[in-house]
Amino acid sequence: MGGTRQTLSSAACIVRQAKNPILSADRAPYECSLLFNAGVIKYQGKYIMVFRNDYGATEQEFASGQKTVFQSKLGIATSDNGVDFTIENRVLWQLGGEDQEILRVYDPRLTVVDGRVYMCFAMDTRHGIRGGIATTDDFYRFDILHLTVPDNRNMVLFPEKIGGRYFRLERPFPVYGRGGRDRFDIWASASPDMRYWGDSELVLAVEDVPFADDKIGPAAPPVKTAKGWLTTFHAVDRDDTGRGKNGWEPKWTKRYTAGIMLLDLENPARVIGMSKQPLIAPEASCETSGGFRNDVIFPGGMILEPDGEVKIYYGAADTVECLATAPVDDLLALCSQPR
Ligand code: BMA
Numbered sequence: 001m002g003g004t005r006q007t008l009s010s011a012a013c014i015v016r017q018a019k020n021p022i023l024s025a026d027r028a029p030y031e032c033s034l035l036f037n038a039g040v041i042k043y044q045g046k047y048i049m050v051f052r053n054d055y056g057a058t059e060q061e062f063a064s065g066q067k068t069v070f071q072s073k074l075g076i077a078t079s080d081n082g083v084d085f086t087i088e089n090r091v092l093w094q095l096g097g098e099d100q101e102i103l104r105v106y107d108p109r110l111t112v113v114d115g116r117v118y119m120c121f122a123m124d125t126r127h128g129i130r131g132g133i134a135t136t137d138d139f140y141r142f143d144i145l146h147l148t149v150p151d152n153r154n155m156v157l158f159p160e161k162i163g164g165r166y167f168r169l170e171r172p173f174p175v176y177g178r179g180g181r182d183r184f185d186i187w188a189s190a191s192p193d194m195r196y197w198g199d200s201e202l203v204l205a206v207e208d209v210p211f212a213d214d215k216i217g218p219a220a221p222p223v224k225t226a227k228g229w230l231t232t233f234h235a236v237d238r239d240d241t242g243r244g245k246n247g248w249e250p251k252w253t254k255r256y257t258a259g260i261m262l263l264d265l266e267n268p269a270r271v272i273g274m275s276k277q278p279l280i281a282p283e284a285s286c287e288t289s290g291g292f293r294n295d296v297i298f299p300g301g302m303i304l305e306p307d308g309e310v311k312i313y314y315g316a317a318d319t320v321e322c323l324a325t326a327p328v329d330d331l332l333a334l335c336s337q338p339r
Pocket of ligand 1: 037107256293296298315318
């Protein structure tokens with residue numbers, strides 16, 4: 001699919017943080033080319049961010065074709081105010097090593113459930129892309145509870161049990177069943193113990209999103225409001241009409257925006273309402289230019305503050321980490337249209 005692109009803009013209630021990007025590779029105390037797609041939680045009085053660090057190639061090496069892939073590690077940063085983050089001088093967690101099957105781990109999403117920290121992640125392996133769930137008490141030791149079969153990624157957990165079970169949103173890639181091309185949707189699954197997952201249901205299809213003509217997927221983990229589970233998703237449209245090089249990567253024609261929807265408190269696979277326009281579209285210069293893949297907004301963290309402000313953390317252009325805020329009531333008002 002894909003044609004010429006329509007103009008898309010962010011919702012009026014979205015305010016970008018003046019310090020954007022709030023974190024970037026030049027601030028890392030170790031080798032780092034791109035710092036983006038972070039998960040963020042408030043935990044034990046601090047904001048904790050786990051981010052993706054792609055390294056091992058410079059822009060020049062990439063543009064000249066000398067190198068074609070990055071390696072990925074996860075890094076950690078903390079903050080007292082949710083805006084100014086300090087990166088710790090350690091690699092958070094690296095899977096693989098002796099295991100030749102695992103190629104890399106990336107795109108972490110964090111959720112606190114019953115006081116414990118859980119991290120969902122994507123894992124590239126020699127036999128497909130898998131989604132994983134790990135738990136930690138101290139951000140040093142991680143125990144893997146679950147790995148999906150390929151191909152799945154963008155898993156996010158709900159912050160509490162619903163009807164006695166854990167729930168997650170996820171995005172499988174049913175290539176054969178969807179015509180051999182990107183045409184991917186958001187699903188929900190339930191579990192009694194975080195290890196065994198099932199009762200999967202379709203939540204939102206790419207056809208339901210007017211600003212997507214390619215695929216959609218979960219973004220930041222949902223937050224609870226009196227009206228329902230408020231949650232973002234990413235939505236992809238393409239421009240195959242010869243837009244040309246749009247970032248370090250030679251062929252990049254997709255655009256990623258963020259959407260917003262509200263899910264039923266008791267049945268989180270049911271969409272109560274959604275916005276038919278994007279919540280955040282690429283507009284700021286660090287979102288649209290100078291990046292590895294320009295025009296990418298990829299939320300991974302959402303925090304509802306006691307005063308009703310919602311912080312939305314998002315990777316921009318697959319290169320830096322940004323923050324935008326909006327009042328929760330405005331976000332709920334956006335979710336007024338039926339699916
Ligand atoms: C997706 C994932 C994300 C990335 C996005 C845009 O498929 O790989 O990690 O941010 O593409 O490149």
